[in-house]
Amino acid sequence: MTCFIKPHHDDITQTMWQKINIVIETNKYTSGAIITVLRECQEIVNYLPVELIDYIADGMSLPRSEVFGVVSFYSLFSLKPKGRHTIKVCTGTACYVKGIREVINRIEGEFDLKEGGTTEDRRFSLECVRCLGACGLAPVMVVGEDTHGDIAAENVIKSLEDYK
Amino acid sequence: MSKLTLNDLTKIRKQTQGINTNPNITRLMICGGTGCHATGSIKVKQALVEEIEKKGLSDTVKIVETGCNGFCALGPLLVVQPEGIFYVKLKSEDIPELIQEQIINNTPVKRLLFKDPATKKRIAKQDDISFFAHQMPRALRNKGQIDPEKIDDYIARDGYIAIVKVLKEMKPDDIIKEMTTSSLRGRGGAGFPTGMKWDFARKSEGETKYVLCNADEGDPGAFMDRSILEADPHCVLEGMTIAAKAINANKGYIYCRTEYQLAIKRLKIAIKQAKEYGLLGKNILNTGFDFDIDIYQGAGAFVCGEETALMRSIEGKRGMPRPRPPFPAHKGLWEKPSILNNVETFSNVPQIMIKGGDWYASVGTEKSKGTKVFALSGDVNNIGLVEVPMGTTLRSLVFDIGGGIAKKRKFKAVQLGGPSGGSVPEHLLDTPVGYEEIAKIGAIMGSGGAIVMDDKTCMVDMARFFMDFIQDESCGKCTPCREGTLRMLQILEKICEGKGEPRDIKDLEELSHVIHQSALCGLGQTAANPVLSALKYFRNEFDAHVIDKRCPAKRCIAMLKFEIDPDLCKKCGLCFKSCPADAITWKKKEVALIDKEKCIKCMSCFDKCQFDAIF
Numbered sequence: 140m141t142c143f144i145k146p147h148h149d150d151i152t153q154t155m156w157q158k159i160n161i162v163i164e165t166n167k168y169t170s171g172a173i174i175t176v177l178r179e180c181q182e183i184v185n186y187l188p189v190e191l192i193d194y195i196a197d198g199m200s201l202p203r204s205e206v207f208g209v210v211s212f213y214s215l216f217s218l219k220p221k222g223r224h225t226i227k228v229c230t231g232t233a234c235y236v237k238g239i240r241e242v243i244n245r246i247e248g249e250f251d252l253k254e255g256g257t258t259e260d261r262r263f264s265l266e267c268v269r270c271l272g273a274c275g276l277a278p279v280m281v282v283g284e285d286t287h288g289d290i291a292a293e294n295v296i297k298s299l300e301d302y303k
Numbered sequence: 304m305s306k307l308t309l310n311d312l313t314k315i316r317k318q319t320q321g322i323n324t325n326p327n328i329t330r331l332m333i334c335g336g337t338g339c340h341a342t343g344s345i346k347v348k349q350a351l352v353e354e355i356e357k358k359g360l361s362d363t364v365k366i367v368e369t370g371c372n373g374f375c376a377l378g379p380l381l382v383v384q385p386e387g388i389f390y391v392k393l394k395s396e397d398i399p400e401l402i403q404e405q406i407i408n409n410t411p412v413k414r415l416l417f418k419d420p421a422t423k424k425r426i427a428k429q430d431d432i433s434f435f436a437h438q439m440p441r442a443l444r445n446k447g448q449i450d451p452e453k454i455d456d457y458i459a460r461d462g463y464i465a466i467v468k469v470l471k472e473m474k475p476d477d478i479i480k481e482m483t484t485s486s487l488r489g490r491g492g493a494g495f496p497t498g499m500k501w502d503f504a505r506k507s508e509g510e511t512k513y514v515l516c517n518a519d520e521g522d523p524g525a526f527m528d529r530s531i532l533e534a535d536p537h538c539v540l541e542g543m544t545i546a547a548k549a550i551n552a553n554k555g556y557i558y559c560r561t562e563y564q565l566a567i568k569r570l571k572i573a574i575k576q577a578k579e580y581g582l583l584g585k586n587i588l589n590t591g592f593d594f595d596i597d598i599y600q601g602a603g604a605f606v607c608g609e610e611t612a613l614m615r616s617i618e619g620k621r622g623m624p625r626p627r628p629p630f631p632a633h634k635g636l637w638e639k640p641s642i643l644n645n646v647e648t649f650s651n652v653p654q655i656m657i658k659g660g661d662w663y664a665s666v667g668t669e670k671s672k673g674t675k676v677f678a679l680s681g682d683v684n685n686i687g688l689v690e691v692p693m694g695t696t697l698r699s700l701v702f703d704i705g706g707g708i709a710k711k712r713k714f715k716a717v718q719l720g721g722p723s724g725g726s727v728p729e730h731l732l733d734t735p736v737g738y739e740e741i742a743k744i745g746a747i748m749g750s751g752g753a754i755v756m757d758d759k760t761c762m763v764d765m766a767r768f769f770m771d772f773i774q775d776e777s778c779g780k781c782t783p784c785r786e787g788t789l790r791m792l793q794i795l796e797k798i799c800e801g802k803g804e805p806r807d808i809k810d811l812e813e814l815s816h817v818i819h820q821s822a823l824c825g826l827g828q829t830a831a832n833p834v835l836s837a838l839k840y841f842r843n844e845f846d847a848h849v850i851d852k853r854c855p856a857k858r859c860i861a862m863l864k865f866e867i868d869p870d871l872c873k874k875c876g877l878c879f880k881s882c883p884a885d886a887i888t889w890k891k892k893e894v895a896l897i898d899k900e901k902c903i904k905c906m907s908c909f910d911k912c913q914f915d916a917i918f
Contacts, residue, residue: 170637171619174602178561205620212621212778213602215561231523232718232754233680235768241906245883248903269605269772270523271562274680274754275338275375275687286341292907293881 146190150220158183159191163198173199173209177216186217214268222257222264224302227281231270234278241292242278243267249296263302306581309467309588312458319459326385329364329406332447334380336371336533337565343394344368344379350395351381354402364406367456370534370569372447374434375526376686377417382429382447389429390415420684420706434685437704439666441674442490442650443690445535451569454576457537463582465653469545470590473656475505478549482652484660486672491517491608491645492720492749493825494671494738500642503632504550507640512552514543514594515636515643517613518559518566521605522721523772525752527676528646530688532559532566535650536573540583540596542649545656547594550642555596558613561603570598605722605776609824610635610643612778623778624824645750647676667693671737675751681718682757684709691736698732701755712757716840720749722769722776723829725836726762745836747829761858762841763848767795769833777827784827787818791834800861803849812838857909857918864918865902869894871916878908878917 145156162179166172176195181187187210196206210216228234228243243254246265250258257264273279276288280295287298307315323330333339333348348368355364372380377391381401388411390401397415404412416425417432426432440446449456457463469478483498504512516539520528532539543555559567574596577583585593599617606612607622614636616622635641651673655663664672671693677700680686684706691700701707701717708714716726725746727734734740741748756765770792779785791814794807815831822828838845847853854862867878872894879889886901887908897908897917909917 171599171617173619174616175600178600178602208621209619213604215602232721232752232768233524235523236681236754236756236760236765238906238910241910244903244905248905268562268603269521269776270525272520272526272529272560273338273341273375274524274526274678274752275378276341277680277686279341286337288338288341291910292883292905 146194148188148190150186150188151184151191155183159194160198163195167199173201173206174213177206177210181216186220189218220257220261222261224262224283225264225266226299227266227268227271229269229271229273229277229279229281230267231274231277233270233274237277238291239278242280242290242295245292245295246299263299306586307588309471312463312467312580315455316458316461319455323456323459324385327363330384331364331366332369332372332382332384333366334370334372334378334447335368335451336375336378336530337563338371338375339378339380340565342378342392346395347379347381347393347398350398351402354398358402358407360402360406367450368452369447369449370445370451371530371688372534373443373530373688374685375688387429388427389417389432391417420709433706434687434689434704437695437699438690439674439692440690441654441663442531442647442676443534443688444654445538446530446688447534449535451534451536452572454537454573454580457535461657462537462653463541465656466541466544466582467588469548469656470588470592473548475549475551478545478656479505481655481660482549485651485655485663486660486667486670487648487651487655487663488671488738489645490647490651490675490750492522492723492747494748497644497648500632500644501546501549503630504552504640504642507550507633509640511554511637511639512550513636513639513641514547514550514552514555515613515617515641516543516555516557516649517608517610517643517645518557518563519601519608519613520560520563520646520750521608521776522723522750522752524678524680524718524721524754525750526678527688527751529563529566530678531646531650531676532563533569536566536570537577538650538653539570539646540573540577542644542652543596544583544587544594545652546642546644546649548592550640552642553593553595555594556599556617556636557596558599558601558607558617561600567598567600574598604778605772606778606824606826609826612824613643614641621778623780624826626823647751668735668737668740670739671748675736675748677751677753679705679753679755681754682709682712682760683707683755693737694735696733696735697727700736700753701732705755708755708757710757712759715756715758715760716762718746718754718756718765718833719752720747720832721752722772723747723825723832724749724752725832726756726765726840727836728840731840745832745839747832759856759858761854761856762837762844763795763798763854764856764858766834766837767792767799770795770830773826773830777830781821781823781827783818783821784823784830787814787822788827788830790814791818791831795834798845798848799854799859801848801852801859803845805849807849808838808845857915860904860906863904863909865897865899865904866918867895867897868916868918871914873914873916875913877911877913881907881911883907
């Protein structure tokens, strides 16, 4: 097992640490696996606190600076905690042409939420993502795992009601 | 499962063909692409299963969940085979009626059929719908025809025949010769001749070589690769294996966007099945040739679609491009000779091996042969995935296949090539599809995103949109792209806010040329294309913004007054109903009025008004 001292962190439970160790152990000797490790660890914790990034870097025998550089480069990784439900609004061309900007304005206004931010009660995070490849349904929003197509400023708040 | 011999493969093909083409068995092909999943095809499938069982039809009716059918906007879709009856927008409640009428009484349910947007007539057969009738499926030949999670279905459609031919009868030279004859060019957008690329890598010395598949489909408005991977993952694996044989590589990677979870799931299943059959892995078909494929999930960076950046990303680093040469054919992934092709390119390879390069080159224009897949979206009636022969005009694409502009509005432009491309105006719509032909009019073929825009689209705002995209995705390594695109974005934002000055346009043009000439990679070099093409064809809109401080398409909020023209207002009240801020007062038979104090400028009323009465 990875024998580095686990830093204390409020958002990471013992079970999470165990899972993180397994991820590191499995990928330790595969070159280029750092992005996979970071992704899987983010799935466990829901974001990547700096303490965790350092822990992963040590476990994978990579410079901490290099791993932080990878985290900050890719938009998938988040250094801040996310809400219980992540709203991903597609800002691809087709969705833009079909009025996603109005939808975003409505969500921001309703929940006092800014792009890239999380509501105070950690209910929603709002992310503007590049094309989701579901242009046939534009404009598109993904909440958690659910894809909502053909959304409009008028109906978007109603679609979000079920996510508590 | 033990490894297959050639005889086993032939046996599986014949057996599965026998089942899949049995005229006494009705096959209900329910679309299981991302689009149809999102509109509820899983529930519809469940309802089908239950209803078939209830009616005791299990012996004569089979349900097949296919990959993306292509006509995404009308999902969930169902095609009844062998008749080819095409049902759209199904709900689980419709299923009992559908089974009773279509299967038991053999009469199509009219209300669930496709309605032609022009003639308003219902059309029963898929082949009679203009969206499908003008297409020529090659890369998409199996879409909607097979269950992507069953390798036997793929084998029944002549799958893995090409591998047998290549491994048993062909030398690397023969493969490359066939590819060169086919004149297939990179479908990711750059259009580099595939045969030539493979030839470089084959001649490159080295024990270890790599075959890479670019499935990091980043262009906004493009979903060809996703659909191919979801509908026909095995053809990509087969294409990659053939490439591996041609350059003598033993390891391949598919670099796929992490957003494409369904595609990744189906690829994993396909790889597992191919390995079980001995069509992938060690000693393929007992020929002594080894080839293995791994999937690598991207982490959300547009620049990773650039080949050198993609390779850096697989190495676990920041995905930043590097200068070429050395080219990847000499020093690619882990500094080893590598080839990188896009999903669509690979999916064409097996057919070329079976039918020959001459067959592939038999359609197309002088320099662009074969077919091209487009993802047609935006303000067009028929939205979805289409494959047309090179040489088809853009007009045919938008009006014959796309069915013209939605909501009776007017065509303004079709955007090709995403953030590296440009917008094509009406008077150039007769341009044929081809790499050189499209480049000549200031756009690029790109990976195949074709976004149709109507007269409500502001071209200055679109230029700003693409620059915002590029600025966001610029990796920051080279100054022209990092700083130049930021400056261009700032100028465009200024113009959209109504603060533009005449010299801004000159600055935009100058910056465009500097960035084009000095940026490190393709992302930067082409970054200014959307702006240049907008300036070329829609200069009047820029002038209206800069000189008259007016947005003709009424999209730029800063230039709108949020007032209602009493002469144009038809007193219908639609704006009143759409307003979320109670800022509009309206009574029957009275002109509506916007209270500017309460108005939050959300644009809802602009979208709803059918008479352009709000300005």
